Amino acid sequence: xxxxxxxxxxxxxxxxxxxxxxxxxxxxxxxxxxxxxxxxxxxxxxxxxxxxxxxxxxxxxxxxxxxxxxxxxxxxxxxxxxxxxxxxxxxxxxxxxxxxxxxxxxxxxxxxxxxxxxxxxxxxxxxxxxxxxxxxxxxxxxxxxxxxxxxxxxxxxxxxxxxxxxxxxxxxxxxxxxxxxxxxxxxxxxxxxxxxxxxxxxxxxxxxxxxxxxxxxxxxxxxxxxxxxxxxxxxxxxxxxxxxxxxxxxxx
Ligand code: NAD
Numbered sequence: 001x002x003x004x005x006x007x008x009x010x011x012x013x014x015x016x017x018x019x020x021x022x023x024x025x026x027x028x029x030x031x032x033x034x035x036x037x038x039x040x041x042x043x044x045x046x047x048x049x050x051x052x053x054x055x056x057x058x059x060x061x062x063x064x065x066x067x068x069x070x071x072x073x074x075x076x077x078x079x080x081x082x083x084x085x086x087x088x089x090x091x092x093x094x095x096x097x098x099x100x101x102x103x104x105x106x107x108x109x110x111x112x113x114x115x116x117x118x119x120x121x122x123x124x125x126x127x128x129x130x131x132x133x134x135x136x137x138x139x140x141x142x143x144x145x146x147x148x149x150x151x152x153x154x155x156x157x158x159x160x161x162x163x164x165x166x167x168x169x170x171x172x173x174x175x176x177x178x179x180x181x182x183x184x185x186x187x188x189x190x191x192x193x194x195x196x197x198x199x200x201x202x203x204x205x206x207x208x209x210x211x212x213x214x215x216x217x218x219x220x221x222x223x224x225x226x227x228x229x230x231x232x233x234x235x236x237x238x239x240x241x242x243x244x245x246x247x248x249x250x251x252x
Pocket of ligand 1: 011012013014015016017018035036037038041061062063064088089090091092120124148149150151191192193194195196197198199200
C-alpha cells in the first residue's frame with residue numbers, strides 16, 4: 001500500500017510512540033486521524049502533522065468504551081471518506097505484583113489494576129479493530145491493522161495484567177489476520193522492547209543504566225524506529241499475521 005493520501009488512524013496518537021508514528025507517516029504523505037484522551041497533546045500532534053503538509057484531525061475517545069469507539073470510527077470515516085490503516089497503540093501500565101508479602105503483610109494486585117489494563121490494552125484493541133475493519137469492508141478500502149504489543153508478552157514480574165493483554169493482542173493478530181484476509185485486510189503486530197518515551201523518563205538513572213546494559217545493542221530504542229516498522233507493515237502487501245520484535249536483541 002502506498003501511504004500517500006491514505007487515511008491512517010492511530011490510537012494514543014497524542015504522545016510518545018503514537019505521536020512519533022503520526023509524524024513519520026505524515027512525512028510519507030498519509031492523512032492522520034489521531035485518537036486519544038488528552039486534547040492538548042492531540043492538538044500538538046495534529047499541528048505537527050499539518051506542518052508536514054498533510055490533513056490531520058484529533059478525536060477524543062476512550063478506546064475501552066464501546067459507544068465512543070463506534071461513534072469515533074463513524075466520524076473518522078465521514079470526515080475523511082475512507083480508512084486504510086489502524087495502529088492500536090493506546091496503552092497504559094498499572095504495575096504491581098500479584099501477591100506481595102512485606103513485613104509480614106500480604107498485599108494483592110487489585111481487581112481495578114487488573115481490569116483497567118485489560119480494558120484499555122486488550123478490549124480497546126478488540127473494539128477499535130472490530131469497528132475499523134467493518135468500516136474498511138463497508139467502504140471497500142484496502143487496509144491494514146497494526147497492534148502494538150510488548151516484549152512483556154513473554155511474561156514480566158509485576159505485569160500480570162499488562163503481559164496478559166500484550167500476549168492477547170499478539171494472539172489476536174493471528175486470529176484477525178486469518179479472519180480478515182478474505183477482505184484484503186492485513187493484520188500485523190510490533191512488540192517493542194525498551195523505547196525512549198515518557199514512560200522511561202520517570203525511571204531512576206541507575207535503574208535505566210542497569211536495564212540498558214542488558215540489551216545486546218547497548219541502547220534504548222528510538223520512537224522513530226518503531227514508527228519506521230509501522231510504515232513497513234503498512235507498505236508491505238505480503239505482511240500479515242506476524243509479530244515484529246524490536247528490542248535491540250533483549251530476548252535473544
Ligand atoms: P505513552 O503513555 O507515552 O502514550 C500512550 C498514549 O495512549 C497517551 O497519549 C495516552 O493518553 C493514550 N491513552 C491511554 N489510555 C487511553 C484510552 N483509554 N483511550 C485512548 N487513548 C489512551 O506510552 P508509549 O510509551 O508511547 O506507549 C505506546 C504503546 O507502546 C503502548 O501500547 C505501550 O504499551 C507500548 N509499548 C511501549 C514501550 C516503551 O518502551 N515505551 C515498550 C513496549 C510497548
